[in-house]
Amino acid sequence: MRTVDGRNLTYDLRETLGRAIVGGAFEEGFPTESELSRTHGLSRSVTREAVKMLTAKGLLSARPRVGTIVEPSDRWNLLDPDVLRWLLERQFSLDLLRQFSELRLAIEPTAAALAAQFQSSPAITAIEDAFARMQAAAAGQDDVLKADIQFHIAILQATQNPFFRQFEEMVRTALHTSIQFTNRFSGHTANIDQHGDVLEAIRTGEGDRARAVMYRLIDEVLGMIDQAQRDENAEEAASSAVAVVRRANANETAAGAG
Amino acid sequence: MRTVDGRNLTYDLRETLGRAIVGGAFEEGFPTESELSRTHGLSRSVTREAVKMLTAKGLLSARPRVGTIVEPSDRWNLLDPDVLRWLLERQFSLDLLRQFSELRLAIEPTAAALAAQFQSSPAITAIEDAFARMQAAAAGQDDVLKADIQFHIAILQATQNPFFRQFEEMVRTALHTSIQFTNRFSGHTANIDQHGDVLEAIRTGEGDRARAVMYRLIDEVLGMIDQAQRDENAEEAASSAVAVVRRANANETAAGAG
DNA sequence: GCAAAAAAATTTATCAGATAAATTGCCGGG
DNA sequence: CCCGGCAATTTATCTGATAAATTTTTTTGC
Numbered sequence: 001m002r003t004v005d006g007r008n009l010t011y012d013l014r015e016t017l018g019r020a021i022v023g024g025a026f027e028e029g030f031p032t033e034s035e036l037s038r039t040h041g042l043s044r045s046v047t048r049e050a051v052k053m054l055t056a057k058g059l060l061s062a063r064p065r066v067g068t069i070v071e072p073s074d075r076w077n078l079l080d081p082d083v084l085r086w087l088l089e090r091q092f093s094l095d096l097l098r099q100f101s102e103l104r105l106a107i108e109p110t111a112a113a114l115a116a117q118f119q120s121s122p123a124i125t126a127i128e129d130a131f132a133r134m135q136a137a138a139a140g141q142d143d144v145l146k147a148d149i150q151f152h153i154a155i156l157q158a159t160q161n162p163f164f165r166q167f168e169e170m171v172r173t174a175l176h177t178s179i180q181f182t183n184r185f186s187g188h189t190a191n192i193d194q195h196g197d198v199l200e201a202i203r204t205g206e207g208d209r210a211r212a213v214m215y216r217l218i219d220e221v222l223g224m225i226d227q228a229q230r231d232e233n234a235e236e237a238a239s240s241a242v243a244v245v246r247r248a249n250a251n252e253t254a255a256g257a258g
Numbered sequence: 259m260r261t262v263d264g265r266n267l268t269y270d271l272r273e274t275l276g277r278a279i280v281g282g283a284f285e286e287g288f289p290t291e292s293e294l295s296r297t298h299g300l301s302r303s304v305t306r307e308a309v310k311m312l313t314a315k316g317l318l319s320a321r322p323r324v325g326t327i328v329e330p331s332d333r334w335n336l337l338d339p340d341v342l343r344w345l346l347e348r349q350f351s352l353d354l355l356r357q358f359s360e361l362r363l364a365i366e367p368t369a370a371a372l373a374a375q376f377q378s379s380p381a382i383t384a385i386e387d388a389f390a391r392m393q394a395a396a397a398g399q400d401d402v403l404k405a406d407i408q409f410h411i412a413i414l415q416a417t418q419n420p421f422f423r424q425f426e427e428m429v430r431t432a433l434h435t436s437i438q439f440t441n442r443f444s445g446h447t448a449n450i451d452q453h454g455d456v457l458e459a460i461r462t463g464e465g466d467r468a469r470a471v472m473y474r475l476i477d478e479v480l481g482m483i484d485q486a487q488r489d490e491n492a493e494e495a496a497s498s499a500v501a502v503v504r505r506a507n508a509n510e511t512a513a514g515a516g
Numbered sequence: 517g518c519a520a521a522a523a524a525a526t527t528t529a530t531c532a533g534a535t536a537a538a539t540t541g542c543c544g545g546g
Numbered sequence: 547c548c549c550g551g552c553a554a555t556t557t558a559t560c561t562g563a564t565a566a567a568t569t570t571t572t573t574t575g576c
Contacts, residue, residue, distance in 0.1 A: 008537095008558065010310070032527065043560045045303065048528090052268070052307045056314035056340075064528040065568035078424050079337040082314075103421045106368035114360060163361040166336050266529065266566095290556065301531045306557090322557040323539035 009042055013050040016040075021059050021070055022086040030060070030068045057083055081169040088177055094232065097181060098225045100174045105218045107167050108152065112198055112210035115158035119205045123158035130154045131199050138192055149175045151195055155202070155214075178221065181228070191217065267300055271308035274298075279317050279328055280344040288318070288326045315341055339427040346435055352490065355439060356483045358432045363480060365425050366410065367473040370456055371465035373416035381416035382460060388412045389457050396450055407433045409453055413460070413472075436479065439486070449475065 006012045020026065031039070037047045051068060054060045058077040062068040077083055087096065118124065133147035152171050156164050194217045201210035264270045278284065289297070295305045309326060312318045316335040320326040335341055345354065376382065391405035410429050414422050452475050459468035 010558080014314075034527085043558095045306075045559060045561090048303075049307055049310045049558095052310050053314040056272075056311040062528060063568075064566065065526055065570095067527060074420065074423065077335075077338060078421055080335060099419045099421055102368070102372060102417075102419055106364045106422075110360070110364035159360075161357045161360055162332065163336055163357055164364075165332065268529080292556085301529095303530065303532090307529095320557060321539075322537065323555055325556060 009046045010049045010053075013040060013042060013046060014053050017050060018054055018057075018059065018082060019086045019089060021054065022076075022083065023090040026070050030070050032067055059083065079166070079170070081173075084170060084173060088173060092177070092180060094181070094225060094229050097174075097177055098222065098229065100170075100177070101218060101222045101225060104171065104174060105215065105222060107164065108155065108171070108218060109211040109215040111156050111159045111164050111167075112202060112214040113207035114161060114164065115155050116202045116205050116207035116210045118158060118160060119203055121158060121160070123154070123160070124202060126154040127151065127158060127199055127202060131195060134192055134195060145175065145179050148195075155198070158202070182221070182224065191220075267304045268307045268311075271298060271300060271304060272311050275308060276312055276315075276317065276340060277344045277347060279312065280334075280341065281348040284328050288328050290325050317341065337424070337428070339431075342428060342431060346431060350435065350438060352439070352483060352487050355432075355435055356480065356487065358428075358435070359476060359480045359483060362429065362432060363473065363476045365422065366413065366429070366476060367469040369414050369417045369422050369425075370460060370468035370472040372419060372422065373413050374460045374463050374465040374468045376416060376418060377461055377463045379416060379418070381412070381418070384412040385409065385416060385457055385460060389453060392450055392453060403433065403437050406453075413456070416460070440479070440482065449478075 006015060021030075033044060033047050033051065036042075036051075037044050040047070051060055051062065055062065057080050058071055058075050060068055061071055078087070115124070115127070130147060130151035130153075133142050134144075134151060136142040137144040137147045149172055152175065153168050156168055156171065159165070194213055197213045198210055198217070201207075201213060264273060279288075291302060291305050291309065294300075294309075295302050298305070309318055309320065313320065315338050316329055316333050318326055319329055336345070373382070373385070388405060388409035388411075391400050392402070392409060394400040395402040395405045407430055410433065411426050414426055414429065417423070452471055455471045456468055456475070459465075459471060
């Protein structure tokens with residue numbers, strides 16, 4: 001079992017194929033299982049099991065004589081952590097980041113409001129810990145991004161709702177990607193005060209306030225993304241000189257990643 | 259290939275095992291693949307492929323010598339349509355319905371607000387059509403539940419955001435389950451007026467109003483569920499006579515399913 | 517010539533059996 | 547008591563064959 005970067009051959013192949021499918025390879029047809037086995041130098045069982053796993057995630061479907069085909073992307077399980085990861089690995093996309101952030105705009109403010117219902121829960125302590133890390137990070141004693149992520153994750157956990165907890169992986173990925181974007185902006189600071197407000201609102205059981213502050217926090221990120229997209233379009237349409245000015249303006253209003 | 263209720267044997271086994279796992283069988287250990295093959299009278303390849311698909315959904319994991327084990331439920335991909343379906347098939351649970359509805363409270367108001375950004379889109383027509391069906395249903399000329407579902411789905415579609423569209427299956431399931439619950443209440447009407455308000459707000463591009471109305475709509479469902487849960491607890495604690503009165507009170511404030 | 521039926525070809529689905537690899541647990545030696 | 551090696555168990559992988567489903571081609575009947 002000479003496996004390259006994973007636990008076993010099936011895992012490796014699933015990973016390779018998943019990335020390739022999401023990346024848009026195979027748009028002119030997916031190979032047959034015997035072709036796949038041959039080109040990858042693997043047995044049919046490994047090939048079939050990898051294909052089956054991708055089928056379970058909505059990426060593929062197979063029928064006798066017809067062969068295996070890539071499903072249209074609106075059938076993909078985008079909320080599956082693997083699919084999501086493959087989607088992001090292929091390239092940075094402002095559009096995808098925006099769609100992501102729109103989802104966060106739905107999930108996280110509500111999560112904060114739910115968390116506020118459990119002020120006394122030990123889960124709230126985890127939010128406090130994360131906030132302490134953010135403060136430490138602001139003083140250069142901790143990692144800013146990690147603390148930020150931990151804060152948002154802790155709130156999802158504190159909802160006591162398994163459906164919200166499912167978004168942990170997504171938010172983690174979103175913030176990792178987000179930082180890649182917000183780093184373009186000079187004025188990027190993690191926005192400690194607003195995070196502190198969210199914590200305070202949760203701690204005092206003010207669900208509506210927690211929701212509102214979290215909403216504003218993410219909405220600002222969304223604003224930055226929209227601005228950047230307008231800039232991109234402007235760069236395409238007009239000559240480049242104009243867009244540079246606009247980008248400079250955008251920098252002035254830039255806020256944190258989340 | 260004498261398949262029972264599906265397209266093929268692997269599909270059947272995946273379905274059977276998925277339901278069983280989520281239903282809490284196998285809490286004292288999952289069988290080995292040779293045992294599984296033997297008890298179901300299937301070849302090892304079929305067994306292995308079914309297990310691999312469930313692994314892809316986070317329900318199982320397998321390691322040599324250790325065997326195949328059921329993952330703790332917080333690792334399950336709850337947002338996977340199959341997992342979700344299995345979860346609901348096992349039994350009606352007020353708790354699950356509430357957690358569901360909390361998620362809807364996050365997703366759908368935001369979806370309505372996003373849809374309002376595309377007032378001119380043809381997707382808005384689909385919402386109008388669904389609303390027309392709801393009106394027809396109110397007059398006894400169409401199916402109330404189906405029209406209701408179509409309305410909510412149409413809004414998710416109109417977001418132009420693939421992540422929101424992923425919730426179609428979930429909302430569909432939630433509403434089907436929801437009706438099972440709201441039917442207990444005598445005053446159950448589909449709440450046409452509020453739905454009309456959402457449509458109107460979307461049509462005029464008033465995102466905030468669309469969000470607010472949709473929020474209220476779902477929050478009312480949530481209120482009913484909470485009341486029902488309090489009743490259940492009361493029934494447990496006290497003698498049953500008291501709860502009957504409370505249930506009667508709850509009926510008076512009962513609203514639609516969504 | 518054309519339509520329906522039959523046959524052929526292709527691809528996945530399933531079965532069977534063997535070997536390899538990984539992991540655990542035991543047991544003996546120090 | 548701990549550590550290394552040996553044995554046992556279970557999944558992982560390979561191979562080859564047959565079955566089933568579906569499409570394509572060919573043949574047949576009129």
